[in-house]
Amino acid sequence: xxxxxxxxxxxxxxxxxxxxxxxxxxxxxxxxxxxxxxxxxxxxxxxxxxxxxxxxxxxxxxxxxxxxxxxxxxxxxxxxxxxxxxxxxxxxxxxxxxxxxxxxxxxxxxxxxxxxxxxxxxxxxxxxxxxxxxxxxxxxxxxxxxxxxxxxxxxxxxxxxxxxxxxxxxxxxxxxxxxxxxxxxxxxxxxxxxxxxxxxxxxxxxxxxxxxxxxxxxxxxxxxxxxxxxxxxxxxxxxxxxxxxxxxxxxxxxxxxxxxxxxxxxxxxxxxxxxxxxxxxxxxxxxxxxxxxxxxxxxx
Amino acid sequence: xxxxxxxxxxxxxxxxxxxxxxxxxxxxxxxxxxxxxxxxxxxxxxxxxxxxxxxxxxxxxxxxxxxxxxxxxxxxxxxxxxxxxxxxxxxxxxxxxxxxxxxxxxxxxxxxxxxxxxxxxxxxxxxxxxxxxxxxxxxxxxxxxxxxxxxxxxxxxxxxxxxxxxxxxxxxxxxxxxxxxxxxxxxxxxxxxxxxxxxxxxxxxxxxxxxxxxxxxxxxxxxxxxxxxxxxxxxxxxxxxxxxxxxxxxxxxxxxxxxxxxxxxxxxxxxxxxxxxxxxxxxxxxxxxxxxxxxxxxxxxxxxx
Numbered sequence: 001x002x003x004x005x006x007x008x009x010x011x012x013x014x015x016x017x018x019x020x021x022x023x024x025x026x027x028x029x030x031x032x033x034x035x036x037x038x039x040x041x042x043x044x045x046x047x048x049x050x051x052x053x054x055x056x057x058x059x060x061x062x063x064x065x066x067x068x069x070x071x072x073x074x075x076x077x078x079x080x081x082x083x084x085x086x087x088x089x090x091x092x093x094x095x096x097x098x099x100x101x102x103x104x105x106x107x108x109x110x111x112x113x114x115x116x117x118x119x120x121x122x123x124x125x126x127x128x129x130x131x132x133x134x135x136x137x138x139x140x141x142x143x144x145x146x147x148x149x150x151x152x153x154x155x156x157x158x159x160x161x162x163x164x165x166x167x168x169x170x171x172x173x174x175x176x177x178x179x180x181x182x183x184x185x186x187x188x189x190x191x192x193x194x195x196x197x198x199x200x201x202x203x204x205x206x207x208x209x210x211x212x213x214x215x216x217x218x219x220x221x222x223x224x225x226x227x228x229x230x231x232x233x234x235x236x237x238x239x240x241x242x243x244x245x246x247x248x249x250x251x252x253x254x255x256x257x258x259x260x261x262x263x264x265x266x267x268x269x270x271x272x273x274x275x276x277x278x279x280x281x282x283x284x285x286x287x288x289x290x291x292x293x294x295x296x297x298x299x300x
Numbered sequence: 301x302x303x304x305x306x307x308x309x310x311x312x313x314x315x316x317x318x319x320x321x322x323x324x325x326x327x328x329x330x331x332x333x334x335x336x337x338x339x340x341x342x343x344x345x346x347x348x349x350x351x352x353x354x355x356x357x358x359x360x361x362x363x364x365x366x367x368x369x370x371x372x373x374x375x376x377x378x379x380x381x382x383x384x385x386x387x388x389x390x391x392x393x394x395x396x397x398x399x400x401x402x403x404x405x406x407x408x409x410x411x412x413x414x415x416x417x418x419x420x421x422x423x424x425x426x427x428x429x430x431x432x433x434x435x436x437x438x439x440x441x442x443x444x445x446x447x448x449x450x451x452x453x454x455x456x457x458x459x460x461x462x463x464x465x466x467x468x469x470x471x472x473x474x475x476x477x478x479x480x481x482x483x484x485x486x487x488x489x490x491x492x493x494x495x496x497x498x499x500x501x502x503x504x505x506x507x508x509x510x511x512x513x514x515x516x517x518x519x520x521x522x523x524x525x526x527x528x529x530x531x532x533x534x535x536x537x538x539x540x541x542x543x544x545x546x547x548x549x550x551x552x553x554x555x556x557x558x559x560x561x562x563x564x565x566x567x568x569x570x571x572x573x574x575x576x577x578x579x580x581x582x583x584x585x586x587x588x589x590x591x592x593x594x595x596x597x598x599x600x601x602x603x604x605x
Binding site: 023024025028029031032035036038039040042043045046049058061062063106107108110111113114115117118119120121123126129130132133136141142143144145146147148163164166167169172198199202223226227229230234244245246248249252253264267268271274275278279281282283286 | 339341414417425430433570
């Protein structure tokens with residue numbers, strides 16, 4: 001068995017290096033190279049094909065460059081096509097992310113902190129209901145939310161996207177675990193004795209201590225609002241309000257049907273451009289998502 | 301603690317500091333609760349109400365009790381979709397979580413060259429918007445100018461046809477797996493890092509090999525994380541919508557409007573003008589999801605010693 005031979009080899013290696021610093025394994029590294037290749041090759045495909053013209057897309061091998069280098073042409077076309085609607089979609093996405101994702105983080109931070117650090121009647125019932133809501137399928141709510149919003153006259157407005165994004169029960173739960181672990185009651189007591197109001201204490205002291213947990217929640221809220229597809233799909237009909245996800249999907253759908261004019265090069269380059277900001281955010285905030293996830297997963 | 305609290309309060313014996321505490325607690329929670337009520341609780345209640353009515357040609361909106369539920373539970377399109385997501389879940393979730401667990405253990409083992417590169421690379425797809433992921437894989441799957449087309453040319457026959465009816469569920473499973481391996485890996489990895497290292501040292505002194513440590517210490521220690529990841533994956537599978545709905549624009553004849561329960565509910569509400577029936581299906585799916593998530597949670601925690 002390869003597994004047992006691997007074990008023997010590792011054990012021998014352990015003994016050789018006194019068991020403290022394990023020897024690096026080639027077999028394991030190769031397995032992980034395959035993993036990384038699986039994770040990265042579609043992104044490589046996207047990057048390579050964003051450099052091709054529409055006809056080259058159909059005629060060349062997918063994982064290598066071919067024909068004239070058209071990346072900058074494609075980018076220019078993406079930004080100018082249909083009077084620059086892509087830029088409008090990008091702006092909408094940023095608006096939804098800033099107000100929806102940012103607002104969700106603030107509400108989750110305050111709520112999680114309030115539940116963790118204060119005693120009040122009904123606290124445990126409220127907590128149980130919020131936790132239970134983590135399991136409610138988002139799409140189960142979509143239809144009734146749409147009907148409610150349409151009676152309020154909110155469909156096909158930016159509020160139809162922003163308001164539902166504001167509720168993040170899972171974010172609240174993460175902050176709750178983090179606040180329980182990191183903010184000592186004595187600290188709040190001391191602030192009280194010094195005459196600081198509860199809200200001032202929160203914004204000047206507690207929030208600073210909570211920062212790693214809150215940044216993690218912010219990151220996940222930003223990703224989920226940036227990637228949101230179902231909600232805008234049902235709520236919006238005006239292309240001027242679309243986020244990037246719906247806009248790209250609409251460009252892609254243009255290629256199908258009668259009198260279709262495929263603009264696959266724009267779909268591919270537009271997709272690539274839609275990835276860039278979120279990737280940058282992820283790379284910059286690495287230490288937060290790597291450390292912060294543990295707050296939620298270890299606890300349970 | 302909480303019981304004592306409520307009893308005190310019932311007798312009107314809340315001290316001044318307690319009242320200040322309560323006021324501040326509610327104050328912090330209020331904004332969240334307002335939004336939560338508006339976009340989560342109210343829609344659930346509204347759905348339940350909707351599901352008890354039917355809009356009839358004669359008589360208009362009438363109360364029908366559980367008629368919609370009876371109809372749904374005998375509706376072959378709904379049951380077919382439900383069967384499809386269950387099949388998907390039974391195959392895709394274990395494969396994805398198994399791979400994620402393997403990757404997390406490998407990264408945690410300190411036996412790799414370039415650990416941080418692998419951690420980042422495998423997590424990266426999670427940051428890709430679902431729509432972009434599906435469009436990308438849709439192109440790759442294409443037989444005309446996709447990689448699969450290139451591959452078939454290389455072999456000299458049409459061996460791989462990921463966009464055919466027989467393959468489509470597998471192809472969707474691959475997209476979902478690709479998107480979420482990294483996320484689950486990170487949950488497992490964070491849990492692994494929290495295991496105290498003296499446990500490993502003690503096991504090594506007792507002569508346990510690395511695989512034995514993995515099987516007897518590491519995996520049992522992160523059971524909680526595995527349960528959480530399973531629950532999230534199960535919820536995700538029951539909600540399956542984005543991937544098939546976007547692929548549908550590429551292969552409209554392969555993916556029907558009732559492919560998954562969520563697609564069915566969506567199409568009933570927005571194309572079929574049957575909001576009441578659609579709400580019924582949403583409620584049934586919510587209940588099924590909650591029950592299964594609950595069972596997983598119970599089974600997961602019962603084995604905890």
